[in-house]
Amino acid sequence: MATKSNITRDLIGNNSPKLYNKIRTTIETAYYRNNVVKINNVQEAYDLAVTNPGTIVTGLPIHNAKELGLEKDSKVLIFNDGIITGRNANVRRLVNADNKEKYSTRLRNAIFNSRNITMYHATCYVGLHEDFMVKAHLLIPEGYENTLYNWMMNFQSCTKELDERYGKSQLFDDGDVLLYSDPDEFIEDYDDGISIFDNQHGVGALLGLRYFGEHKKATLTLAWTIASRNNYTACHGGQKRFNLPNNKTYIAGVFGLSGSGKSTITHSKHGGKFDVTVLHDDAFVISNKDGSSIALEPSYFDKVQDYPTDSEDNKYLISIQNVGATLDDQGLVVPVTEDIRNGNGRAIKSIFWTKNRVNKFENKVDSIFWIMKDDSLPPIVKVTSPTLGSAMGSTLATKRSSAEHGSNPNELVFEPYANPFRLYPLINDYEKFKDLFENTQVQCYVINTGSFLTYDIKKETTLGIIEKIVDGSIDFKEQEGIDGLLFADIKGYNPDFSSEQYKELFIDRMNSRVRYIESLHGQDILPEEAAESIKNVIKNLK
Secondary structure, three states, X not given: OEEEOOOOOOOOOOOOOOOOOHHHHHHXXXXXXXXEEEOOOHHHHHHHHHOOOOOEEEEXXXXXOHHHOOOOOOEEEEEOOOOOOOEOHHHEEEOOOOOHHHHHHHHHHHHHHOOOOOEEEEEEEEEEXXXXXXXXXXXXXXXXXXXXXXXXXXXXXXXXXXXHHXXXXXXXXXXXXXXXXXXXXXXXXXXXOEEEEEHHHOEEEEEOOOOHHHHHHHHHHHHHHHHHHOOEEEEOOEEEEEEOOOOOEEEEEEEOOOOOOHHHHHHOOHHHOOEEEEEEOOOEEEEOOOOOEEEOOOOEEEEOOOOOOOOHHHHHEEEEEOOEEEEOOOOOEEEEOOOOOOOOOEEEEOHXXXXXXOOEEOOOOOEEEEEEOOOOXXXXXXXXXXXXXXXXXXXXXXXXXOOEOOOOOOOEEEOHHHOOOOOOOHHHHHHHHHHHHHHOOOEEEEEEOOEEOOEEOOHHHHHHHHHHHHHOOOOEEEOOOOOOEEEEOOOOXXXXXXXXXXXXHHHHHHHHHHHHHHHOOHHHOOOHHHHHHHHHHHOOOO
16 A cells, blocks of 8 residues: 655645645645755765765775665765754654644744755655555755765665556555755744654654654654554564474564664574564554554664674664764774764664565564563563553553663653654554454563663573574463463562562552553543553452
8 A cells, every 4th residue: 555645646636635734735835846956866865965064975885785776886974963863752743723823834934944945855665565655755955965865775765666566556545754854944932943743644844853863753653653544553663583494483573662672682593593584673564454564664773882893784884873983994984883972873774784684574473572671570471461461562661762862861761662753642552552462363472671670681581582482482370469461480580479579569560550551641541441451460469
């Protein structure tokens, strides 16, 4: 299925409210001005980025450049922002009936202010299979050619083959995603910038925001909104397939914020114990019709803190943001990674980083793992109730990382379904994940990758547990007084409910989830059954 737009298809005269309204029309109109230059391919974007003032052209060649649409001698580019090197969720504003007039007025003025500068229009696909393809457009001013290039390399650039596939797919009743960006435009009362989203109409505007991650997530979250409207579950996570003997498979989805271990789990080869195929480590959708999954991006937007300059993984770099640079012993410019210059240094890595990649898993997902950092939980817990499974996902406990601007790394917070980018009502995700657990028979687990009490949980422990779940060699047992959760016998990590101190901690953490759900308001309100399912976990615990 695919989006529709009068930018890309002849739909003039179509009065669909999804295509024509105040905010969407204001943004779309900006694309047709005579100061807009259309960028047709990634090579054009690369050539602009190389000459963009402030760009650092490194001595690192781009691996398989021709296959990525670039000339074979293309080099990895570095571009650095200023103070802010992470997403800023506090500046997000959603358009509604009460504020629509205010934001449309601000947008008209911001767009007017860009009339004297060249702006670039790029187009990409979000969704790598004809069953779900969203066409997305970015309009961004001269001076931000690196952002333009990164955006086109992060998503799937338009090619003749993809255009034909897209043209044959069934249309959604949704328009293309339209994103307007002007990082130098700061409007009154928003000194830190502002991101304005009209999720009902698939458009957004980023004003005063330089960080590339804002552009990536703005595009994704608008695509996820379309997915949620069209019987798909939007997923901010990773998914992999274990290819087992006798043509059997096991598909696992892992959900967690940056720093939780999501990417590590997704890409792990498990010491060669399994033949593994990866869908993606950050963004995909699951069909609520048949449980199949589709990746949304070919590339990876990855932290560089764990990859020294001489790391073999850096072979697959396309571009880097917010890192240092130095000269190697041959006089070539190379990046200084490991977050020495600043926190949250990032890189776009190509699809070739993962040897076994596919764009769609035809078989249904077998298990969903909520990755948490909650020291009251052992390394693995199995959830037996669909309602509780979705409720636990809505209270995914974690600690913030440097990917979030202004975050406190020691604060335990709840982030529903590990997706802080949601634009639509939270109940949409709640019902869709519950449906997967209930009607598609997806199993649900909670993985703790932080610490259990005072004991750090090692990466090898987490990966070993997943391996045992896949091969069926782990047993889960009931715990007296606990309803809806099953526990595994893992040496050194077994909860002791005979300890009053531990029992109080466990009860307190469950109650904190209840309080969180009951505190939700506006478009984040969940049904009473969500909180009740968590209350039931501990109601018989004496």
